[in-house]
Amino acid sequence: MARRRYGGMGVLGVALLALCALPLPAAALDFLSVSEAAPLFDAPSAQAKPLFVIAAGTPVERILSLEGWSKVRDNKGDLVWIEKKYLSTQRHVMVRGERAEVRASADEKSALVFVAVHDVLLELIEILPGGWIRVKHRDGQGGYVKAAQVWGL
DSSP: OOOOOBTTBOHHHHHHHHHHHSOOOOOOOOEEEESSOEEEESSSSTTSOEEEEEOTTOEEEEEEEETTEEEEEOTTOOEEEEEGGGEESSOEEEEOSSEEEEESSSSTTSOEEEEEETTOEEEEEEEETTTEEEEEOTTSOEEEEEGGGEEOO
16 A cells, blocks of 8 residues: 655644644633632542641632632642632732842832742732733732742733
């Protein structure tokens, strides 16, 4: 049986090329924050093994939703289950490095308002162009920080 070749590719190569041209579903990140301290579980059930309690305001990335439960990823990459009732659309971000410099405006030469250290939570007010976000600390101070300095976007 003779094999047909298309431009130097076999039938399998053409099929793989065609699959690559198909549109893929968008991989949108779905970040939420924990509304109040909540237990995290290893399965979507209150009878599952509780792993630890997550603090209020902590940002999580929703990976999957089932009735009453969401599978989420935390800033360390752990995948766990949380009851949906503990998730809020009011967003927070968490400082990912040793420190994040919060400035008076979205400019690296702008005055430094305060420095937030590793794992500090900041309320997300607005996402701006140019890689900046507007944030507010729980003590009321606010400003602008580079998006790369925080986790939860």
